[in-house]
Amino acid sequence: MSFNFLDWQLYCGGALLQSAWRMDLDGPQPALASGALPAGRTVSGYVVWEVPAGGDVRIAYAPPQGIDSGFEVVIRPS
DSSP: OEEEGGGEEEEETTEEOGGGEEOOTTSSSSBOOEEEOOTTOOOOOBOEEOOOSSSOEEEEEOOOTTOOOOEEEEEEOO
16 A cells, blocks of 8 residues: 555645645654555654644545545644
8 A cells, every 4th residue: 555645634724735734854753755555564654734823623634546544633623
């Protein structure tokens, strides 16, 4: 299975802010990269966004087409 930091989406106030992601060299390490994950293996890493001070914030995992295991997490409710 492939993995990619671009599979993660950020919503603030209901609007998609995918373009707000950034690989922060001064942020938590390791940064999530991309690649191919062999069966039975796991990967970990961080994806960092800057978000507005107010409003709701949600993060969604939107895997590549053909994989139906996406989900959404409320980080800060409105």
